[in-house]
Amino acid sequence: MAVEPLPSPRTAPPPTTHVAGGSVYFQGRIVPFAEATVSVATHALNYGTACFEGIRAYWNEDREELYLLKLSEHYRRFLRSTQLLKMHLRETVDELGQITCDILRRDGHRGDVYIRPIAYKSSPIIKVDLHSSSDALAIFAVPMGDYARTDGLRLTISSWRRIGDNSIPARGKVTGAYVNTALAVDDAISAGYDDCLMLTEDGHIAEASAANVFLVQSGTLVTPPVSDDILVGITRAAVMELARDRGLPIVERTIDRTETYQAEEIFLCGTGVQVAPVVEIDGRAVGSGAPGKTTLDLQDAYFAAVRGSDPRYRHWCTPVYGGMPRMTPAQNPI
């Protein structure tokens, strides 16, 4: 199939989000961003021994409410990641959710927000192991719109392989593992692509740099299984729920690289990228070279659900204000 030229010029990719302020949960209390600092000798900074989450909260203008998306799912995965690194946090899933709401309320957010909890080995020690250091927790938040373009991504297959479960387990969101991501995505962007798909060590499709991948083949959604070195995405599960509710068949199976060159549609999904159509892969148009219908239907359904606009998925959303008075930063100095 001939590659249709993509519309030119393309819209600019979303800007990089810089974190510069706001309230931070740090050393057991909420402090201003500038006070939440760590030593250069911190174990996690030196050895990559931290794990993190990325959580979104979506602003619903009509209801004047901020909805945290899949809050408990994220914190359950967070605690599973800490278990991989033999960390012992004091906070429970419910307490982590409560702290997150407190931070957001404190800053009075009225717009979409990205929340970053991070648990890290905090001791200033020269020792590479998992048991000599103390553990610490920080949670910060930043206003954030799109992380990646949602109107059509151009991808390549990376020459960097996805780290295997017996190297650094991809199922945990471990900071050190994101060097693997950075190497791959940096190559892709330098070569003019938006992102890349990474292959497992045995050459099958794993996932994109920070997102899971779905193919549409003969109307069926196909996605790699959890045993193919992926982060088991919370958005992946959300998309599957949306698909099931629409009667779309879903298959989790190992995917060959060249299946992506022949798929009817491809899309990425993740907290950051949300649901993002892929229109080109390694110089080959995906389908017609424009976002496909199944993808766009799921994208619409996802955006309605996450903003709390579809009552069927309201249970995905935790209201931050929930009728509580919103405080502006000025009313609530820290």
Ligand SMILES: Cc1ncc(COP(=O)(O)O)c(C=O)c1O
């Ligand atoms: C490597 C990787 N895969 C997949 C995902 C998507 O996961 P989720 O939908 O839970 O955000 C992410 C983002 O968190 C990621 O970093």
